[in-house]
Every structure is written in C-alpha cells, then in structure tokens.
Amino acid sequence: MQHLSIGPLYYEYSRHNEPRLTVQPGEIFSVDSEDAFSGQIRTDGDRRDKTKVPGSNPQTGPIVVVGAQPGDALAVTIHSIEPLIGQCATRTGDARNLAQWLGPDCPHGVHICPIREGQIFWSNETTIPYRPMLGCIGTAPAHGVPTTLPAGPHGGNMDIVEVAPGHTVVLPVFVPGGYLYLGDAHAAMGHGELSASGLEMPARSILSIELRKGNNLPSPRIETPEEIMTIVSGAPMEQSIAQAFAYLILWMEADFGVPRWRAYDLLTHVARISVGYFPIGTVGVKVPRKYLHAR
Template identity: 70%
Template structure:
C-alpha cells in the first residue's frame, strides 16, 4: 500500500503543484496530514503565531488519479483516520459573531487533549468520544485557485462531520489527474465548529479512491451506509441550504428515478441537515436511503 507522508504544506487547491503521488483508480492509500494549526500547537503553552504562518488548514497532496479527466468524478471512501501523535488540540481566540453577546475579551485558550482507548481526554473528569473526520478534502479547479478557508464546488474546507470513516465522498474532476488534496483532520467536532477550531490533529487517513468515468457532478456529495447527502456553502446560510436541497433533489431525479417535485415534497417531511463551519455557511442536506424505495 502506498503512503504519502507529510511534505510541503499546501494552503490552496492548485493544479499548478507537482503531483506527489500517482495512483490507479481503486487503489487504497495512506495519507499523512498536519493539523489545522500547521503544527504550531503541541502543548498548552504554545500559541498560534500567524506572524510565522498566517494561513491555516494545510493540505497533503496533490494526488494524481490515472485516467481522471474533466467531467469525471472521484469516489473517495474513508477507511480509517488515526492520530499521528496521540493527541489533538483546540483553542479559543476570537468569538467573531458571538462577540455581540459574549464580549471580545476572549482568552487564547490553548487546550491539548490526549487520545487513547477511543476517547479524547478533555480533562480528568470529562472525556469525548473519538469520532474522527476530515475538515478538508477537495480537487483542484480548472479556473482560479481557492484557498483552504472556504468550501465550494471543488470540496475544500467543508467541516462536515459526515466526512468520516465508513463514508464515501464524491468530488468533481476539473483537470486531468483530478489533483486530490486532503487535511484538517479532527478527532471530534460539533455541528457548526463554533470557535473555528475542531479538536485538530495530525493524522493518517486510509482512503480508497475510485474513478467514475463520465459521471459529472455539480459539487460534493457524501454517501454513508444509510444516507445520501449534498453539500453547499454560502452566506446567508439559508441560500446554501436551499442550494444543497436542490442538488439533492436533482441527484434523486437523475440516479434514482424520482420526479423532482415528488422528491421536493418527500424531503419536506423526512430530510435533515448537517452544519459545517457556521461562519461560512456550509450545509449538508440528507435523506435516509430507506426512503428511496418508493419513487412515486
């Protein structure tokens, strides 16, 4: 099995970088990634120093998938996400939209937690279940070079908790080879990523990358054993929610034989949502697969 170690840290989803790994469709690989703080926080005494590294969410890649061409899509199944150094970290620093109610005198709040036995040790008295996910995964667009801060039709910084082991992430291919990047692993994260930091960790992710020839998609999709999800980003979040729902309806129409208006009606009653980083308005809309049996 090929392994891609941490190397140059990329803060953009760029087609201009030399591929660091070339794989065949269907290949399973291990990808190491640095944490969202670029490795600056390892102890509670450490501080995120933006004068040294102002950018966040470094990515490992790009990965070239043989045969991938514009108009195809990638199906990336996450097999496992393991902590590289047995710990994760988070911090408080800027309450942002909450300042209206909480004030602005927010301490830095560096907080490092050990990970073992399937638990994140928040304190001597409190543990959080280890539920890893990738905050960032995406392909390189053919126009422009998005950073690792927003999400978009290429994927990117979605911060959706369902980007996790056991699920498959579908991403559009815009350029030959696909140019897949990933990083920003979290040991756990709540909906909304309130402080703009999950429980960030350097990680090794085992993934299988398959190629869907001629399967053009309009943005990221996620499939779990029990659910289908579409993702959209934008502010106000109401618009992103509407876009994600529309994309889910069109997916049901194209691949599952649903009349779009019948699907619209059904989703009104059975759909749910998952919220990524609230400040950039990322939303995944979801339907359980058990509802797909009756497409009338």
C-alpha cells in the first residue's frame, strides 16, 4: 500500500504544488495529516501562535489520480481514520459569534483529550464516542487558489460530520489529475462546530478513489449505505440550503428517475439537514436511499 506522510503543510487548494502521490483508480492508500492547529497544541499549556504559523487547517497533498480530467469526479471512499498520537485537542478561545449573548470574556479553554477504546476522554467525568471525520477534503480549482478556511464547489473546509469512515465523498475535477488534498481530522464534532474547533487530531486515513468520467458535478456529494447528500457552502445559509435541495432534487431525477416535482414534494417530508461550521454557511441536505425509487 502506498503511504503519504505529512510532509509540507499546505493552506491552499492549489494546482501549482508538486504532486506528492500518484494513485490509480481503485487503489487503496494511506495519508497522514496534521491537526487544524498545525501541531502547536499538544499539552494543556500550549497556545496557538499565529505569528509563527498564521494558517489553520493544514492539508496533506496534492494527490494525483491517473486519468482524471476536468469534468470528471473523484469518488473518495474513506475506509478508516485513526489518531496518530492517541489524543485530540480542543480550544474555546474565540466566542465572537455568541458574544452578544454570552459576553466577550471567553477563556482560552485549551485541553487535551486522550483517545482509547473507542472513547474520547473529554474530562474525568465525561466521555464522547470516537466518531472520526475529515473537516477538510477538496480538489484544486482551475481558477484561483482558495484557502483552507472556506468551503466551495471544490470541497474544502466543509466540516460535515458525514465525511467519515464507510462513506464516499464525491468531488468535482477541475484540473488534470484532480489534485486532491485532505486534513483537519476530528475525533468527533457536533453539528455547526460551535467554537470553530472540533476535537482536532493528527490522523492516518485509509482511502480509495473511484474515477467517474464526465459527471460535471456542480458541488460535492456524499454517498453512504443509507443516504445520499449534496453540499453547498455560502452565506446566507438559507440560500445554501435552497441550492443544496435543488441539487439533490436534480440528482434524484437524473440518476434515480424520480421526477423533480415528486422529489420536491417527497423531500419536504423526509429530508434532513447536516450543518458544517455555521458562520460560513456550509450545509448538506440528505435523503434515505429507501425513497429513491418513489416515482
């Protein structure tokens, strides 16, 4: 199995970086990634120092997929995500989005949480189930170089909890090879990523990629054994929700034969929403597969 170590930390989804790994469609490979704090927080006494490392959410990559061309899609199946150092870190140093109600005096709140036997030890009294996911995964656009802070049609900092083991993230290809990047692994995260920090950890992810020719996707998708999901990012969130629903309806019509207005009616009753980091308006809308043949 090919393995990609952490190496250089990238804070952009760029087609200009030298590829670090080339994989064949269907090949299983592993990728190590640093945590969202760029490795600066390893003990309760550590603090994030942006004068030394100003960026957040460093990525490992780029990964080139043989045969990928603009207009194709990379269907990235996540087989597993495991912690590299047996712990994760979180912090609550910025409550600007809630300050008008809670006040501006939020403590820094760094603490380290051991991970063992499928549990995250958030405190001596409280454990959280280990439910890993990748906060960031994306391909390089053909124009511009987005940072690892927002999300967009290329993927990026989506922070959607369904980017998880056993699921497939489908990303548009904009440049030859795709130039896939990933990182920002979380041991667990609540919907909305309230404090802008999940339970951040350096991680090893085992992946494989199916190359889908000529898909011409407008935005990322997630496929699970139980559901399908479309993802859109942007403010106001109401617009992202509407757009994600429209993309899901068109997908149901094109691939599953559900007429769009029947899908529109059906989703009104059975759809669910997943929220990424809420200030940037990333949402996923999803429908159980059992409804995909409701003609």
